[in-house]
């Protein structure tokens with residue numbers, strides 16, 4: 001299957017899922033996750049009208065996106081992977097949205113560096129809904145307080161919450177939890193759902209779905 005066909009299928013599935021959902025989000029955004037993929041195939045997806053993309057590593061994105069952004073208007077690039085504080089300035093320069101804010105240290109680093117360069121991406125707080133020790137994200141019980149800290153103490157533009165449910169579990173309860181936490185924190189954006197479960201995420205009120213392999217094909221990490 002070509003990326004053009006894949007993208008069309010994903011777009012059709014999104015429309016079906018929205019039609020079947022009780023309360024789908026009015027402005028659902030498809031974030032095409034292009035990690036591990038080269039600029040040529042990414043350009044093909046841009047040529048199909050896609051403008052919102054996600055990358056999970058700052059270094060890899062720096063090698064691809066400055067040029068793609070120069071060539072194409074209206075690109076919105078999301079960082080969906082962990083951010084180290086020594087990469088903060090690079091990340092703030094390149095990304096329009098950072099979805100992986102998950103601890104005080106990185107929030108403080110974003111606040112400090114964004115003051116210096118005079119701009120700050122929109123931010124999501126990542127929540128570790130499955131309490132997985134190896135996974136990034138703030139624990140659910142601390143999420144609302146952390147959002148308030150980021151907004152009130154650091155004046156950061158937090159717009160939403162993001163989660164990656166445990167791979168081996170039914171994602172529904174995790175999506176429901178993230179939706180509830182976003183309401184409590186009074187945040188409008190909810191980033192959840194990947195290639196395997198984006199239709200479920202739409203049913204649970206996602207505003208941003210992050211879809212990689214269903215568009216680009218299986219990733220080759222070698």
Ligand SMILES: *Cc1c(COP(=O)(O)O)cnc(C)c1O
Pocket residue numbers: 033035056080081164193194195196210211212213214
């Ligand atoms: C890779 C990745 C995705 C996309 O995964 P697919 O299963 O390929 O759709 C979504 N979110 C995050 C955080 C990722 O790292």
